[in-house]
Amino acid sequence: MARRLAKTDVVIIGAGWTGLTAAYELAHAGKRCVVLERGSYRHDADDFAAPKEHDELKYAVHHAHMINTRKETLTFRNTASQQALPMRRLGSFLPGVGLGGAGIHWNGQLWRPLPSDLEMRSHYENRYGADFIPDDLNVQDWGVTYDELEPHFDFYEKICGTSGTAGQMADGPREGGNPFEGPRSADYPNPPMRQPIGPTKFDEAAHKLGYHPFPMPAANATKEYTNPYGAKLHPCTYCGFCERFGCGYYAKADPIICVYDQIKSHENFEIRYQAQVLRVEKAEDGKTATGVTYLTDAGEEVFQPADIVCMNAYGLWNTHLMLVSGLGKPYDPKTRTGTVGRNYAYQTMAGVNVFFDDQVVTNPFMGAGALGTVIDDFNGDNFDHSDLGFLGGGYIACTQTNGRPINYQPTPEGTPAWGADWKRAVRENYLHHASLTVHGSSMATPDNYLDLDPTWKDAYGRPLLRMTFNFPENDRRMADYVMGKAHEIARNMENVTSTSASNRAAEGSDYSIVPYQTTHNTGGTVMGTDPTTSVVNRFGQMWDHHNVFVFGAGLFPQNLGYNPTGPLMGVAYWTLEHIKNDYIANPRPLMDA
Amino acid sequence: MSMYSRRSVLFGFGAAVGLASLPRHAFAALDGTPFTFLSDTEARSLALLCDTLIPQDDFPSASQAGVVDFIDLQLAGGYGRGERLYMDGPHPQGTPEQGYQSPLRPADLWREGLAAMQTVIGPLEGQPQSALDQLMTDLSEDRPALAGRVGAKTFFTELHALTNQGYFADPIYGGNKGYAGWHMVGFPGAFGYYTDTVDDHNRPYPQPPMGIGHQPGTSDFNSER
Ligand SMILES: Cc1cc2nc3c(=O)[nH]c(=O)nc-3n(C[C@H](O)[C@H](O)[C@H](O)COP(=O)(O)OP(=O)(O)OC[C@H]3O[C@@H](n4cnc5c(N)ncnc54)[C@H](O)[C@@H]3O)c2cc1C
Numbered sequence A: 001m002a003r004r005l006a007k008t009d010v011v012i013i014g015a016g017w018t019g020l021t022a023a024y025e026l027a028h029a030g031k032r033c034v035v036l037e038r039g040s041y042r043h044d045a046d047d048f049a050a051p052k053e054h055d056e057l058k059y060a061v062h063h064a065h066m067i068n069t070r071k072e073t074l075t076f077r078n079t080a081s082q083q084a085l086p087m088r089r090l091g092s093f094l095p096g097v098g099l100g101g102a103g104i105h106w107n108g109q110l111w112r113p114l115p116s117d118l119e120m121r122s123h124y125e126n127r128y129g130a131d132f133i134p135d136d137l138n139v140q141d142w143g144v145t146y147d148e149l150e151p152h153f154d155f156y157e158k159i160c161g162t163s164g165t166a167g168q169m170a171d172g173p174r175e176g177g178n179p180f181e182g183p184r185s186a187d188y189p190n191p192p193m194r195q196p197i198g199p200t201k202f203d204e205a206a207h208k209l210g211y212h213p214f215p216m217p218a219a220n221a222t223k224e225y226t227n228p229y230g231a232k233l234h235p236c237t238y239c240g241f242c243e244r245f246g247c248g249y250y251a252k253a254d255p256i257i258c259v260y261d262q263i264k265s266h267e268n269f270e271i272r273y274q275a276q277v278l279r280v281e282k283a284e285d286g287k288t289a290t291g292v293t294y295l296t297d298a299g300e301e302v303f304q305p306a307d308i309v310c311m312n313a314y315g316l317w318n319t320h321l322m323l324v325s326g327l328g329k330p331y332d333p334k335t336r337t338g339t340v341g342r343n344y345a346y347q348t349m350a351g352v353n354v355f356f357d358d359q360v361v362t363n364p365f366m367g368a369g370a371l372g373t374v375i376d377d378f379n380g381d382n383f384d385h386s387d388l389g390f391l392g393g394g395y396i397a398c399t400q401t402n403g404r405p406i407n408y409q410p411t412p413e414g415t416p417a418w419g420a421d422w423k424r425a426v427r428e429n430y431l432h433h434a435s436l437t438v439h440g441s442s443m444a445t446p447d448n449y450l451d452l453d454p455t456w457k458d459a460y461g462r463p464l465l466r467m468t469f470n471f472p473e474n475d476r477r478m479a480d481y482v483m484g485k486a487h488e489i490a491r492n493m494e495n496v497t498s499t500s501a502s503n504r505a506a507e508g509s510d511y512s513i514v515p516y517q518t519t520h521n522t523g524g525t526v527m528g529t530d531p532t533t534s535v536v537n538r539f540g541q542m543w544d545h546h547n548v549f550v551f552g553a554g555l556f557p558q559n560l561g562y563n564p565t566g567p568l569m570g571v572a573y574w575t576l577e578h579i580k581n582d583y584i585a586n587p588r589p590l591m592d593a
Numbered sequence B: 001m002s003m004y005s006r007r008s009v010l011f012g013f014g015a016a017v018g019l020a021s022l023p024r025h026a027f028a029a030l031d032g033t034p035f036t037f038l039s040d041t042e043a044r045s046l047a048l049l050c051d052t053l054i055p056q057d058d059f060p061s062a063s064q065a066g067v068v069d070f071i072d073l074q075l076a077g078g079y080g081r082g083e084r085l086y087m088d089g090p091h092p093q094g095t096p097e098q099g100y101q102s103p104l105r106p107a108d109l110w111r112e113g114l115a116a117m118q119t120v121i122g123p124l125e126g127q128p129q130s131a132l133d134q135l136m137t138d139l140s141e142d143r144p145a146l147a148g149r150v151g152a153k154t155f156f157t158e159l160h161a162l163t164n165q166g167y168f169a170d171p172i173y174g175g176n177k178g179y180a181g182w183h184m185v186g187f188p189g190a191f192g193y194y195t196d197t198v199d200d201h202n203r204p205y206p207q208p209p210m211g212i213g214h215q216p217g218t219s220d221f222n223s224e225r
């Protein structure tokens, strides 16, 4: 029997961006919040300081900040006809653990969705006709609109001290910004990052071709800055140890310095570490949850009762917790009924390597997680899809994030993978290379989903989450098309000696769990306005357990052509606003099913 | 535990051999420290394999840059023990897309892999370089079938990854001696303050490398020898 603790108003599972933000907002609304985090305490100056943190082997290769698959992992297969096998070591994506979650080792590429992204089905049907979306794509509206979320996108940009150039202000477009973005209520709080030579050459070539380049919006600060919670950020040093690392310079916005420090002494806030939540407990009435059961470091099971349960464990683990707790109805791909685990989607990644002659010295080690220049001309529905045979798109960016030499060894096409020729090519090209990335959307399909594995278990005896995923044909066509555009820009960059393109979602190749792609897993706990196709309503509230609120990119009905944290934090603030202003006074389903 | 120093084992010298007789670019430790995990024979075989992947040219070969020392320490540490590897069985064979599925901890995989290879082509020592090159090509293409439980491709993948890591990881891990790998590409190391230089386009960055251990490198790589 689990030891039963005194009841709290709110229990929050996970101390990443969404969990700590939920705690901040609800504690200030007068609710006692207990945050349960399976990992440990850590802090920027003490634990992420250079030069010790600048250890590529430890953090980028051996994943010291990320989950240990020995304790928790998932099984994976491309199709339901295969046996899923354990992801025995990390690769394709790198989930976080510990105070700040993955928000300490993210890049800080900070986006808003396009207005049409949030109303994807309606938008495509309106523009191209009711039959445009093929039946094998589960494309859905989010149930919430850009205008509803805009104040929250704006607020999160301010929390992060975001650097960038606005494209669409209330009084009209701005030169040098993204002309395709939705209307903004305010400019970015900080000026854009300074661009190295590669992105500058990309900018010139993109301009020449009639596209609209702009600096990537970055949660890497460019000035001394104080956020609305009172956190102080310092200017980025472009140290090149950003993604996969914590920032000891207080320059990359992360949940520890931006949120935790500002709430840690509040009387309504408490955080417990090494608190592994095993399941959410349900009430007899079948309409609410009573709290959560977790395992302490000492191996004791503890029941924490609460009036409100916030699930902030990251999309994959929120889905897992729901499945092992019997919360919601699991998705069944045969009958295509049920919702938990439905619409799992990922990100398509393609790219072009650009090699310069000796006149161009790129110094790739001068980098930052969100340093780069972008065009959005081929993202979302910013271009005419009528004859293309696919939905969605992606941004094309020339980024300079790092020159860390174990993982950064660009060589021209045709170079062998080892031996004398390889060695010469690495030496000759390291300082003369730029990367273009095509960061693309991924549509949900009935065949891609998450459920529980019948064979393998985690360190706590629970069945592992099982992922069944391959890129849909739609995404393969999209990634190929946008990559072609990136290749065209690359060929038009000056001083280029050769280019080579690659596409992770290429025709004829299966999605692989091995090489890193992005930690942008979406779906599984989708939001919407129809309980037969969504797990939570448009407020992030579970349809069948109204005191359970769910956060994170698991809510996305399909993946968009952007990094997820801006969109998911916009939704998080929207959910929290409705908990504070509506739910707390009168706990009930906020929408009729 | 082996009896000889890392250097003497790799280059086939007695422990008393002086510096002058070492080949050019011999950066690895001459401190007499014995190997931690590898036997002397394993270390010598490994040196041949690593140097096939990263041969000597104007810059040191893998073993000259300490890669065998690096791999030895990795195999004795968390990587070798599979500390961050989900090991629960069963262990059916998967597709390449499903990643590492070996039932072996990496340390055992290396030991068995090194042994299995010699059952295929005989002792590596004394083989002409062309035979070693061919062996490496075969392994990378999942040939030949190695005796025992280690897949050729699985062994190649680990060997390739760790050789590369040993050449380019911070010297605190035993490889990248004298910052050989970082000199080769022009990576200045663990200290990163580029606020004023990031948009100073096309200017080579003159600082010699410096690692986590604050051991400064020199700007003239050749003068280290
Ligand atoms: C290398 C990398 C680069 C990235 N770059 C970008 C980028 O540039 N732009 C962008 O938008 N996004 C990026 N991301 C994604 C971004 O990090 C995530 O979107 C974001 O951190 C999600 O926040 P979250 O609160 O949903 O989850 P997390 O940050 O994952 O936090 C979840 C927390 O819950 C805890 N937890 C989980 N399960 C349990 C349990 N059962 N019991 C107790 N605690 C639990 C975890 O330990 C963790 O601390 C990147 C991610 C990675 C890994």
Ligand code: SF4
Residues within 6 Å of the ligand: A220, A221, A235, A236, A237, A238, A239, A240, A241, A242, A243, A245, A246, A247, A248, A249, A250, A251, A252, A367, A368, A369
């Ligand atoms: S690049 Fe900038 S934001 Fe990133 S870790 Fe370095 S100093 Fe921090």
